């Protein structure tokens with residue numbers, strides 16, 4: 001009986017870099033960048049920074 005392993009397929013897709021900008025699909029989703037379009041390093045940097053703000057680290061306590 002042939003068994004389809006969706007998790008395997010999804011994992012492979014998530015690990016692939018569909019648009020060639022150096023971010024895997026999983027990273028694109030995490031950062032909120034365009035998963036199917038090339039993002040420039042500057043756009044990726046902005047997205048990373050935005051993510052840090054959305055999930056403040058312990059360091060943010062010292063900024064208050």
Ligand SMILES: [Ca+2]
Pocket residue numbers: 019021023028033034035036037038039
């Ligand atoms: Ca992208």
